[in-house]
Each structure stands twice: as structure tokens, then as C-alpha cells.
Amino acid sequence: MSGSRRQYPFHIIEPKWQQTWDQQQAFRAFNPNEEIPANHPFAGRHKVSGKVSAAQLPPKFYILDMFPYPSGAGLHVGHPEGYTATDILARYRRACGFNVLHPMGWDSFGLPAEQYAVKTGQHPRVTTEANIANFTRQIKSLGFSYDWSRELATTDPDYFKWTQWIFLKLYNSWFNPETNKAESIDTLKFPADCTTEEKKRGYRDSKRLAYVSEAPVNWCPELGTVLANEEVIDGRSEVGGFPVIRKPMRQWMLRITAYAEKLLADLDTIDWSDSLKEMQRNWIGKSEGAFVDFQVEGHSEKIRVFTTRPDTLFGATYMVLAPEHPLVELIAPDNSIEWANIEQYRAAIASKSDLDRTELAKEKTGVFTGAYAINPVNGENIPIWIADYVLASYGTGAIMAVPAHDTRDFEFATKFNLPIFQVVQPPDPRTDWQGYTDDGTSVNSTAPEISINGLPTFEAKKKITAWLEAKSLGKKTINYKLRDWLFSRQRYWGEPFPIIWKNDAAGKLYHEALTESALPVLPPTLEDYKPTADGQPPLARAKDWLNLPDGSVRETNTMPQWAGSCWYYLRYLDAKNTDAFVGKEVENYWMKSGGGKPGVDLYVGGTEHAVLHLLYARFWHKVLFDLNLVSTAEPFFKLVNQGLILGSDGQKMSKSRGNVVNPDDVLVEYGADAFRLYEMFMGPLQDTKPWNTSGVAGVYKFLGRVWRLFVDEQSEVEFEQAETTTESPRHGELLNLIKLHAAIKDVASTPAQLKTLHACIKKVTEDLDGMRFNTAISAMMVFINDAMTWETKPVSVLKTFLQLLAPFAPHLAEELWAKLSAVNSQTSASLQYSAWPMFDPTLLVESEIEIPVSLNGKMRDVIKVSVDADNATLEALAKSAEKVQPFLEGKTIKKIIIVPKKMVNIVVT
RNA sequence: GCCGGUGUGGCGAAAUGGCAGACGCACGGGACUUAAAAUCCCGGGACUUUAAAAAGUCGUGUGGGUUCGAGUCCCACCACCGGCACCA
Numbered sequence: 001m002s003g004s005r006r007q008y009p010f011h012i013i014e015p016k017w018q019q020t021w022d023q024q025q026a027f028r029a030f031n032p033n034e035e036i037p038a039n040h041p042f043a044g045r046h047k048v049s050g051k052v053s054a055a056q057l058p059p060k061f062y063i064l065d066m067f068p069y070p071s072g073a074g075l076h077v078g079h080p081e082g083y084t085a086t087d088i089l090a091r092y093r094r095a096c097g098f099n100v101l102h103p104m105g106w107d108s109f110g111l112p113a114e115q116y117a118v119k120t121g122q123h124p125r126v127t128t129e130a131n132i133a134n135f136t137r138q139i140k141s142l143g144f145s146y147d148w149s150r151e152l153a154t155t156d157p158d159y160f161k162w163t164q165w166i167f168l169k170l171y172n173s174w175f176n177p178e179t180n181k182a183e184s185i186d187t188l189k190f191p192a193d194c195t196t197e198e199k200k201r202g203y204r205d206s207k208r209l210a211y212v213s214e215a216p217v218n219w220c221p222e223l224g225t226v227l228a229n230e231e232v233i234d235g236r237s238e239v240g241g242f243p244v245i246r247k248p249m250r251q252w253m254l255r256i257t258a259y260a261e262k263l264l265a266d267l268d269t270i271d272w273s274d275s276l277k278e279m280q281r282n283w284i285g286k287s288e289g290a291f292v293d294f295q296v297e298g299h300s301e302k303i304r305v306f307t308t309r310p311d312t313l314f315g316a317t318y319m320v321l322a323p324e325h326p327l328v329e330l331i332a333p334d335n336s337i338e339w340a341n342i343e344q345y346r347a348a349i350a351s352k353s354d355l356d357r358t359e360l361a362k363e364k365t366g367v368f369t370g371a372y373a374i375n376p377v378n379g380e381n382i383p384i385w386i387a388d389y390v391l392a393s394y395g396t397g398a399i400m401a402v403p404a405h406d407t408r409d410f411e412f413a414t415k416f417n418l419p420i421f422q423v424v425q426p427p428d429p430r431t432d433w434q435g436y437t438d439d440g441t442s443v444n445s446t447a448p449e450i451s452i453n454g455l456p457t458f459e460a461k462k463k464i465t466a467w468l469e470a471k472s473l474g475k476k477t478i479n480y481k482l483r484d485w486l487f488s489r490q491r492y493w494g495e496p497f498p499i500i501w502k503n504d505a506a507g508k509l510y511h512e513a514l515t516e517s518a519l520p521v522l523p524p525t526l527e528d529y530k531p532t533a534d535g536q537p538p539l540a541r542a543k544d545w546l547n548l549p550d551g552s553v554r555e556t557n558t559m560p561q562w563a564g565s566c567w568y569y570l571r572y573l574d575a576k577n578t579d580a581f582v583g584k585e586v587e588n589y590w591m592k593s594g595g596g597k598p599g600v601d602l603y604v605g606g607t608e609h610a611v612l613h614l615l616y617a618r619f620w621h622k623v624l625f626d627l628n629l630v631s632t633a634e635p636f637f638k639l640v641n642q643g644l645i646l647g648s649d650g651q652k653m654s655k656s657r658g659n660v661v662n663p664d665d666v667l668v669e670y671g672a673d674a675f676r677l678y679e680m681f682m683g684p685l686q687d688t689k690p691w692n693t694s695g696v697a698g699v700y701k702f703l704g705r706v707w708r709l710f711v712d713e714q715s716e717v718e719f720e721q722a723e724t725t726t727e728s729p730r731h732g733e734l735l736n737l738i739k740l741h742a743a744i745k746d747v748a749s750t751p752a753q754l755k756t757l758h759a760c761i762k763k764v765t766e767d768l769d770g771m772r773f774n775t776a777i778s779a780m781m782v783f784i785n786d787a788m789t790w791e792t793k794p795v796s797v798l799k800t801f802l803q804l805l806a807p808f809a810p811h812l813a814e815e816l817w818a819k820l821s822a823v824n825s826q827t828s829a830s831l832q833y834s835a836w837p838m839f840d841p842t843l844l845v846e847s848e849i850e851i852p853v854s855l856n857g858k859m860r861d862v863i864k865v866s867v868d869a870d871n872a873t874l875e876a877l878a879k880s881a882e883k884v885q886p887f888l889e890g891k892t893i894k895k896i897i898i899v900p901k902k903m904v905n906i907v908v909t
Numbered sequence: 910g911c912c913g914g915u916g917u918g919g920c921g922a923a924a925u926g927g928c929a930g931a932c933g934c935a936c937g938g939g940a941c942u943u944a945a946a947a948u949c950c951c952g953g954g955a956c957u958u959u960a961a962a963a964a965g966u967c968g969u970g971u972g973g974g975u976u977c978g979a980g981u982c983c984c985a986c987c988a989c990c991g992g993c994a995c996c997a
Contacts, residue, residue: 778932852928857978
């Protein structure tokens with residue numbers, strides 16, 4: 001404390017109620033057919049007890065926080081921002097009569113614990129458990145109403161057993177394009193040429209949703225592991241910012257691309273912010289266009305390109321292949337000067353990291369291959385180049401270059417003196433056609449067999465695509481930026497794959513899944529957590545674990561951190577289930593029942609997961625949905641991103657800036673209720689906003705005013721004296737010394753008091769529905785400012801006010817509620833399960849209102865009128881208003897606009 | 910470069926197209942106090958006129974527009990934040 005007196009004894013009140021809630025298990029959410037104790041407040045509120053079916057339970061409401069990675073640094077003021085918002089809503093929904101599911105857990109696999117293990121040899125589990133204990137203490141001290149009986153950690157074998165189980169489902173499924181969904185691999189029909197077991201295996205393995213690939217991957221030497229595309233930002237690792245290079249490696253992939261269309265289309269069915277949906281749309285990156293095949297001059301080979309502008313085919317003056325394109329070797333003339341150039345260029349590209357490539361992106365580079373292709377529309381020979389501005393991984397890895405109407409091709413053609421030929425006329429003739437990339441009208445696009453001259457771009461595309469299809473030269477197609485998900489990591493602290501490797505009769509290596517009964521596959525105990533000397537993942541060090549008696553060898557990669565977070569929201573539903581990842585009836589109740597929204601009703605977390613976690617989780621959910629393992633197509637119906645909290649200097653909080661605020665320090669000085677209130681009072685949840693400690697003092701003072709409204713000052717002084725002479729374990733009892741304020745009486749309330757109260761109920765209720773926490777709090781401040789002036793304070797009014805306050809400042813509200821109960825028997829025993837108050841609109845109606853009068857839109861005076869005054873009365877009063885008169889002199893009234901109950905505007909010349 | 914978002918007092922922020930700045934912080938004044946802290950009450954957009962009461966002018970990033978009336982709607986621009994970035 002900074003020497004000043006406490007506003008109220010939160011240091012005793014808060015632990016007292018946290019303990020009480022804990023003992024009562026007050027926030028247990030009950031599953032269908034789960035035993036509900038008759039003495040639980042939920043049973044009292046809903047008149048149910050014992051084992052109750054889903055139909056007899058109240059409607060569900062699932063409010064979810066993104067579970068944290070329990071870092072060694074502990075909680076940060078950014079974490080509780082979202083947690084406070086969801087807790088307020090959970091408490092509010094509980095009061096509204098919902099069966100609220102509000103769980104918390106730990107995304108506990110992760111790099112820091114492993115790096116610490118590499119350095120010190122301490123098992124990551126030890127570090128992880130200590131961090132979880134600290135996070136738990138911090139989160140519990142904030143009084144959140146989580147159902148802790150559902151707590152889970154992704155590192156717990158009882159949990160990751162099912163993560164591995166879901167991986168097996170992916171492994172044992174394929175995406176059937178005919179049914180447009182994932183199915184068991186057993187339904188896969190083999191083509192006629194799959195005659196041997198080996199061929200069948202190869203075909204099956206090429207169709208699985210989890211498959212092995214040898215493609216070049218993002219290798220981060222510093223982290224000693226590969227990374228998914230999404231984890232690489234500007235050629236550096238998202239975690240740590242280390243350089244990433246391309247390296248061919250054998251890796252596990254998940255076929256998320258099969259779901260590209262569903263992931264895109266179903267965004268329209270969920271209630272997420274536009275910006276977030278847009279980020280996902282951009283990431284999926286759908287584009288419609290066509291494949292076109294170009295014959296290579298003097299070869300049997302064809303080059304297939306993808307283009308979104310088939311209408312510009314007549315303007316293709318050269319072609320570009322990605323440097324890694326497999327056709328390069330085949331088409332380049334042997335022993336030519338060109339081949340030397342190609343090899344040199346390829347070597348230069350390969351030695352560059354992705355970072356270098358992006359940094360050097362300004363200047364176009366490339367070399368001529370010496371080969372030519374034939375433009376299928378007009379039979380012209382065009383040179384084939386290679387250049388790194390064409391990406392091997394997008395489309396077909398080859399393009400037709402139309403320099404007149406593509407910015408990149410234009411730059412390249414300008415640099416290398418390649419011809420630039422106009423085929424699109426911009427709508428405005430003054431616009432320069434060179435480098436014009438928008439729609440227009442086709443020109444110079446005529447050949448004996450086909451002409452699109454004069455057609456607008458849209459029509460031209462349609463006509464030429466139809467022609468290409470008819471001639472088997474091309475095909476309408478859709479391309480996505482989305483790539484398959486690189487799913488393996490060369491780490492210790494992650495879920496091991498339930499996969500083993502064997503040799504077939506010919507000595508060829510193949511993989512096989514373990515059976516469900518082999519789960520969970522536990523990671524082995526290690527002395528050293530580093531990768532092996534020959535670059536194998538750390539798991540390869542455990543020889544006993546690695547080699548199985550039958551000669552097969554375990555997979556040594558582990559799953560990425562995203563695996564555990566892909567389905568944790570489902571495990572919460574049925575966290576203790578040992579027979580299934582989630583029980584069917586339970587899943588159906590929480591995800592799909594009754595009047596609720598499909599899926600999680602509200603999911604709150606940071607924007608940093610906009611593409612990674614949220615895309616991956618949606619993908620897994622859709623696979624589980626196709627396999628009839630869950631009952632909704634989408635996991636998260638409504639999603640809200642909380643804004644970033646900055647330091648008081650307006651900068652991002654960071655250790656190096658020294659502007660980090662530790663919630664523990666704030667709690668010691670102001671208490672959890674004030675902390676929660678401030679987090680919400682700062683501004684709209686979604687906004688980025690700076691922390692300001694004197695703002696905490698402001699809401700703390702408000703809670704002090706609430707306290708002083710209720711309690712007798714003299715008795716509080718006695719309490720404080722007793723506190724100094726009593727052992728701290730008995731401090732809870734001392735609270736009984738504090739008496740209610742003498743002005744609080746069990747009497748009827750005045751109309752004015754009721755109006756103040758009901759205005760507050762209305763505002764708080766509507767604001768909670770709209771998640772406008774800051775204005776809800778200001779409404780309660782308005783109530784208190786008014787109530788402070790009342791000579792007599794009716795119990796019933798104060799009681800209702802406490803119900804409004806309870807979601808925001810639950811400890812203080814409980815304590816005062818308990819005190820009120822002593823004088824008013826109607827106050828029910830449990831504030832947390834009391835019914836949310838309804839407001840009565842008739843109480844809010846004013847008999848006389850003030851209406852502004854303006855002249856030519858400028859406010860001049862205010863008139864007092866009866867609420868039902870007719871227009872004639874309003875007009876007369878407005879014209880005769882004192883401050884309006886001077887402005888009317890010498891003017892003619894042209895028009896009078898009257899908006900009943902709102903305003904009067906007089907228009908004069 | 911492209912996409913999305915945000916610009917309102919000294920600060921955090923409020924305002925279904927209808928009295929801009931609710932509520933809070935900080936600040937100033939008063940009451941209580943020997944004094945301070947705490948608390949309670951009052952006042953604060955800027956400018957001009959006025960001894961004062963009061964009145965007027967201007968004011969929501971900039972410039973236009975729609976409207977009786979614009980912080981709010983439309984067009985153009987500027988600044989900042991977030992995302993994507995050679996995606997054919």
C-alpha cells in the first residue's frame with residue numbers, strides 16, 4: 001500500500017468468497033446424466049437434482065477462453081482482459097438461467113520448457129508443472145468462475161492419448177471428392193493398375209489426410225526444427241525471429257487443402273469479425289482462372305501454367321518457370337551456354353534463405369533457358385525463362401508472362417528487353433495500357449480459329465476458356481494459396497506420433513499406424529534433450545524406446561504445439577472420459593442442443609491466432625464432423641478478439657522496455673474486483689489501449705463508494721481495530737463486525753429511486769448483451785452517484801443493484817449481499833444463481849421532457865414540454881422560446897421540422 | 910503495393926442522422942482537519958465580449974458533398990495501427 005487507507009477490506013473479502021465458491025463447487029457445469037447434488041445452488045435455481053437428461057437441463061451456454069501457454073514469466077495483464085470479459089458474461093448468463101460451461105486449461109507443450117531442458121537437463125514436465133501451478137494461483141486470485149473440475153493440460157497423457165487418437169483418424173481417412181467429405185481409408189477404391197500390396201499401400205498412403213512428404217520444408221537451424229508456412233514470417237521464425245532456410249526433408253503433412261473450399265465457404269455461417277474472416281479468406285487465397293498447356297518447341301513436353309487472366313493469352317510474349325521446376329532439365333538444350341547460366345542461377349537461388357529472397361525481391365532476376373514454347377492461340381514461338389519471381393509452390397510453378405498487363409511481368413520484360421504487346425484496352429482512353437492490370441476490353445486478340453476482340457474482360461475470359469477446353473488446350477480451374485499443413489517437428493516436448501516404420505520384402509521403408517490400444521505413446525525419458533549428432537530429433541536418442549522387438553522403428557518426430565489446441569474445446573465437455581475423446585450425448589448437448597448456437601457460443605482470444613490456431617482447429621473439427629464424431633460443421637460460432645493492452649507509455653509491453661504490469665502487484669494494492677473492473681472500464685474490449693495505473697485507482701474508488709453506501713462507518717472503524725489485534729486466520733469472522741448503513745431500510749422505494757434503478761438495469765443488461773462492458777460500468781457509477789444522495793436506501797433497490805454488480809465485482813457483491821440477507825429474508829442464499837433482474841420500461845417514462853430548439857440546425861434553446869405534447873404545441877412553444885425570439889426578428893419562417901420527443905428545428909431565410 | 914481497422918478535451922473514452930464530450934483519470938476551488946491523507950461537494954473543449962451573471966463565435970484528422978440538421982451517411986485525401994505481400 002502506498003500509505004493510504006484501504007477503500008474496503010478486499011484483502012479479506014476476496015479470499016473468503018473464493019474459498020466459499022471452491023467449497024460449494026459453485027461453478028460446476030453439469031453434464032447430461034451427471035449427478036447434481038440437491039444442495040448445489042444450481043439445483044436450487046433450476047429445480048433439478050440427481051441424474052438429469054439433456055432435455056431436462058436448462059439451455060446450455062458455452063463460453064470459452066483461448067487457453068494460455070503457461071510460461072515461466074507468469075500472467076500478464078493482457079491475459080485477464082479476455083478472461084474477465086468471459087467471466088462477466090459467464091456469470092451474467094448463469095443469472096439468466098443458462099447452464100454455463102466456462103472451463104480453463106493449459107496449452108502446455110512448447111518450446112521454452114524444452115530449451116530449458118536442453119540447458120539444464122531438467123525434464124520439461126517439471127518446468128511445465130511449476131508454471132501451471134503459478135498460472136493457476138494467479139488466475140484463481142482473480143475470482144474467475146471456471147469449472148475447475150474440467151481443467152486439462154495438453155501435456156497430460158490422458159489428454160494427448162486422444163490427440164494421438166485423432167491423428168489416427170486423420171491417418172486412416174481420405175477425402176472423397178465425390179461425397180465431398182472425409183471417409184475411412186477402407187472406402188478407397190484402387191485403380192486397376194494397383195495389383196500388388198505394395199502398389200495398394202503406395203496409393204493408399206498418397207490419399208491419406210495425414211501423409212509423408214519429401215518436399216522442401218522450412219528449416220530453422222537455430223530452433224533445430226522445421227516450421228509450418230504459417231510460422232514463417234518474412235523468412236524468419238515466428239517464435240524467436242531466427243532465419244529459416246529451404247531444405248528437402250521427409251515430413252508428416254496434413255491435407256488441409258482438401259478442406260480449402262469448406263473452410264472458406266463456412267466462414268459465412270459464423271459470427272466472427274469481418275477483419276478476421278478476411279484474414280482467413282486471404283490465407284486460403286482462392287482464385288479462379290484456367291490451366292493452359294503450352295507445347296515446348298521441338299519437344300514432346302508441355303508446360304502447364306495457371307492464369308487468372310486467360311483473356312490475355314494473346315499478349316503472352318514469354319514464359320517463366322520456377323527455378324526448381326522439374327521440366328527445366330528436360331527442355332534446356334544440352335551443353336549450351338544457357339545450361340551453364342541455369343546451373344549458376346539455380347545455385348545462387350538455393351544458397352539464399354527465404355529471408356534473402358524477400359529482401360532482394362526489389363530487382364527482378366532470371367535467365368533464358370534456350371528453349372521456346374508455342375502460344376496455343378496463335379502458334380507464335382515465345383522464349384522460356386526461369387526466374388525466382390515465379391514460385392514453385394503456387395499454381396503449377398510456371399506462368400505465361402503478359403508484360404503489358406501484369407506488373408511483375410512488365411518489370412521483368414523491361415529489364416530483359418522482352419516484347420510488350422497490348423491486348424487489353426483500358427476503359428479510359430487516356431490511361432496508359434502499358435502495365436494496366438485491371439479489366440478493360442480485349443484488343444489485338446484474333447487468330448484464325450478464335451477472336452475475343454472487343455469483348456469486355458469478363459466475357460473474353462469466358463469465351464477463350466471455353467475454346468481452350470473444346471480444343472483440350474486448357475481447363476477452367478480454381479487455385480488456392482493454402483498449402484498442406486506441415487505437421488511434424490524435430491522436438492522432444494510434443495506428442496509422439498503413433499506411427500512405426502517397417503521394411504517390406506524389398507527392403508523399402510513404409511509406415512504403419514499403431515492400434516488404439518497402444519495409446520498413449522509416451523515420450524521416452526532422456527538424459528539429453530538435444531538433437532542427435534547426425535541431426536536426428538531428440539527422440540532418436542532413446543534406443544530402447546525407438547526400436548521395437550519385431551524390428552520396426554518408432555517415428556521420432558513429434559507433433560507441433562497446435563495439435564493439442566485443435567480440439568481442447570471438445571475435451572472440456574467431457575474431460576474425464578476414459579472411453580472416448582468426448583461422449584456423444586454430452587457433445588451433442590453442449591455443441592448443438594436446444595436454442596443455443598451451434599458450437600461454442602462465445603470464444604474470446606487474441607488476434608495472434610487469426611490464421612494458425614483458428615484455421616487448424618476448424619480443419620480438425622470438419623474432419624471429425626465428416627467422420628460423425630462431432631455434431632456441428634464449425635467449432636466456434638461467435639469469436640471476439642480482445643485488443644492488445646499497451647504499457648502506460650503507449651508501447652507494446654515488453655521486459656526490455658520495462659513497461660510490463662504484473663497483475664499480482666495490482667491485486668495487492670487494489671484487489672481483484674478493482675482489477676477486473678479496470679480491465680473492462682479502459683475501453684471497448686476489441687480496442688488496443690494503454691494501461692494506466694491511476695485508472696485502476698479510479699474504479700477502485702468507485703468500489704469504495706459502493707462499500708460506503710452499504711456499511712456503517714463506525715462499525716468499520718471497530719473492525720479495523722479488531723483486525724490489528726487478531727490472528728489473520730480469523731479475519732473472515734471479523735467481517736461480521738461490520739454493520740449495514742443506518743439509512744438502509746426495508747421500505748418501499750420512491751418512483752425516482754425506481755427510475756434510477758431501472759435505467760441502470762436496462763443499460764447494464766443491454767450493454768452486457770452487446771459486450772460493452774465499459775459503458776455498463778459507467779451506468780453503475782451513475783447509479784451510485786445518485787444513490788449516495790438518498791436519505792433512505794431501500795433494501796430491494798440495493799439488492800437488485802448488487803445483482804447487476806455481481807458479474808463485474810463478484811467478491812464485493814457477495815459480501816454485501818450476505819449483509820443484506822441479514823435484514824431481508826427474500827434475498828436468496830446464492831447471489832451467483834439469483835435470477836437476473838428485469839427492467840420495467842413503464843418506470844422509465846418521463847412525464848415532462850426537455851426538447852432542444854434549433855434555428856437552421858443551430859441549437860438555441862431548450863423547451864420543457866409534456867411527453868405527449870402535439871406538434872402544434874411544440875411549434876408554438878419553440879417559436880416563443882426566449883432565446884429563439886431574437887433570431888426570428890426580421891426573418892421569415894420557411895419551414896419547421898418537428899421530430900416528436902426529439903427536437904424542433906426552425907428554418908428561416 | 911493490396912486488404913482490414915482507427916482518428917473526438919491534458920488523458921482513457923461516450924453519443925438509433927437530432928443539446929458533442931456521459932462515465933472516469935488528471936487538474937482547480939471549497940467543506941471536514943491543528944495539518945496532511947482519505948472522504949464529501951462544486952468547476953473544467955477552445956476563443957471572444959463582460960467586473961460578473963450571461964452571451965456569441967469556433968470545435969470530432971483534412972477538403973468537398975448529401976440533409977432542415979453530420980462525430981455519425983457519400984466522395985477524395987492525410988496520418989497511425991494490424992494483416993498479407995513477386996500468389997500469376
